[in-house]
């Protein structure tokens with residue numbers, strides 16, 4: 001049972017979550033949320049291209 005839970009966690013975190021949003025999508029969302037997600041409520045945050053690249057790399061690693 002413990003092993004199955006671990007396998008489920010590994011599967012969802014390694015395969016499903018990274019597949020949900022790729023780096024290009026995250027970059028676009030951070031630049032202009034509504035361009036990536038028409039119903040987005042998150043406001044445009046004033047970020048430099050370097051900050052967007054750093055945040056995208058960080059979010060993709062989680």
Ligand code: HEM
Nearest residue numbers: 020021026029030033037039040041042043045047055059
């Ligand atoms: C540098 C700052 C920020 C970063 C890196 C960031 C990042 C993100 C990410 C990665 C998502 C998930 C998108 C998805 O996969 O569907 C998200 C969603 C969201 N964020 Fe942010 N966010 C930031 C600032 C903010 C601010 C300042 C607000 C509101 C005042 C906000 C409000 C929201 C909301 C409401 C969502 C849910 C989806 C939507 O309706 O847009 N975020 N954010």
